[in-house]
Amino acid sequence: MQIADRMEGFSPFYVMELLQRAKQLELAGREIIHMEVGEPDFPSPASVIEAGARKIQTGEIKYTAAAGLPELRNKIAEYYQQQYAVNIPAERIFITPGASGAFLLALGVSLNPGEAIIMADPCYPCNHNFVRFFGGHAKLIPVSATTKYHLTADLIKQHWQDKTCGVVIASPSNPTGTVIAEEELKKAIAQVNHYHGCFYSDEIYHGLVYEPPANSALQYSDDVFVINSFSKYFSMTGWRIGWLVVPEKFIDAVERMAQNIFISTPSHSQYAALHAFTEKNLQELERRKELFKDRRDFLYDHLLRLGFVIPVKPEGAFYIYADCSRFTNDSYQFAKDLLEQQGVAVTPGKDFGNNDANCYIRFAYTASIAKIAVAIEKLEQFLTR
């Protein structure tokens, strides 16, 4: 019995060690403020809860079509019309077990072993692990504040090689919260289309953008994969439901792969998600977005005051990626000490790549302002210890 080679490239989540330690401390009676968790602290929307419970009470939680409930695919098509004024045929929309499932399908149908996918460093670590999963090579391109921590058409041009299959752009970015500029997104897609490569647009933080709303890759091309999810904006993490929009050419392949590797997405989650788009619900979600914005402003101001450097003010998601080089050049140790001494849990930069990662910390503002205020106090004590 051997462990498969692909596991070598699978980076662990360093934050997991912190999480385990946090749990130990909590069991021992310490209060921990969690600013490491990438999940909204709000409950799932009332209309979704009600519909989910109602569906379960029927007892008829059966397989659905592999591509998802036709009604839900239609609802998402309508949502694209409303949000981005684009017409996406429902046949191109696949319901998936979270954005994770969407990434599995998108790369599974398009990436061959030995091929490379270009992505920004820093980025969400699962994205490059998915590439390794299929025997591909994740080409991590260091990005900086100059490009708002996003890839550009020029960077893509510079790094595209024979074996390059495509490009992932995640906007708003996890961990930086920055949104790619419309022009840049357009140019990047055009560049990848020019190479006849695959453009994978990770849009799972769409909806959680504070100033002008983010643009979808679908506004500029039909030849893109778009990954999205009910987890973040819709506060439905544990339901494990997301979606994938695919170029027409891939419809049949995605359908076959979904049948085989998932059978179907949880059906109670699908029936519940049908009720995610009510006007009342969307109003509540917009209200929550405003709360996230207030938290961002609060946290941003205080981090700057304490001496962290944040070269681009994040415009979305619920993260601030802060340069802590004034205090340490080992942000992992910094995070461990902060947890141990002050009970504040954050995520070290090294979970997001190699690009100066030891000088960065990701703060998630998935806690109330009251809690964030306490965390700031504790952080201040920690820094002036």
Place this chain on the structure above:
Amino acid sequence: MQIADRMEGFSPFYVMELLQRAKQLELAGREIIHMEVGEPDFPSPASVIEAGARKIQTGEIKYTAAAGLPELRNKIAEYYQQQYAVNIPAERIFITPGASGAFLLALGVSLNPGEAIIMADPCYPCNHNFVRFFGGHAKLIPVSATTKYHLTADLIKQHWQDKTCGVVIASPSNPTGTVIAEEELKKAIAQVNHYHGCFYSDEIYHGLVYEPPANSALQYSDDVFVINSFSKYFSMTGWRIGWLVVPEKFIDAVERMAQNIFISTPSHSQYAALHAFTEKNLQELERRKELFKDRRDFLYDHLLRLGFVIPVKPEGAFYIYADCSRFTNDSYQFAKDLLEQQGVAVTPGKDFGNNDANCYIRFAYTASIAKIAVAIEKLEQFLTR
């Protein structure tokens, strides 16, 4: 944009075409008897429904640990103790999005591209498509009534080569419903252990075995992967929840892979499944098993009467794999005609491999005896047309 090479090997499900046609006919007002569906016709257990709805109503449907709820892992460990008298540490048990998720993890951590996995033909088609998913080669070994449609130690020996990584045995088998004899299972595992290969035991139809209960691979070795699910015996298909037991050596790799490719299994399903093991529920499931047994007996007798050949009486799952060579040598066309002319949907043998598949039909007795009786009448009319 290219479609990845792995998709070439992904066989479609031929039954899907039948299903689509069945839906058309139903929309046009025809009544269809479904004997093609691999999903129990019973609702999910009352205790599970209640717990699932209660959990949803809290609104707190958040990510869980990637390996699953510790309480649920413990419950499954207890269940192994009760059912098979084996001690499995909960750390070796991973909660997965259905048996599909369990297979993804098991092969993902142990199979390298270019390596082969031996499995029986006929077998469940997803199992070999999973192997292709990882760039492996599914070596399908024709099996017959002589070995109850299962692999044996001798067959494994005969087909094991340098590049062979492991063996899948699914018992009870889908499509044949046959259970591997205890001695044969033991010897097969010993043979694979001897080669230091991986033994993957697909036990998703355990619980649904009518005479002596099936033996788990875990009774004979700790160095096996066991795939199981709440879908079949527990009637929880749409909840998408199963589990994987892994050899100790693989715990860390499976954990890392699960974090990356799933984040977690649907959490409402996990909280619900905690209540699957109550005595009252298990009594109800045993009662359902008896109903399945009655259906098997009824269907078996009538199929034989009509001239189908069933060389081994199936002992579990809810399938009869019947030789229809007296009537046709194109069971796919037979299935299409049967649907069109009589409104009875069944699955053609070619969905399960190449081994004389055109002479076989799979009947699923996931319908009441009353419905099966009507199907038999219609089948009789069809055969004497």
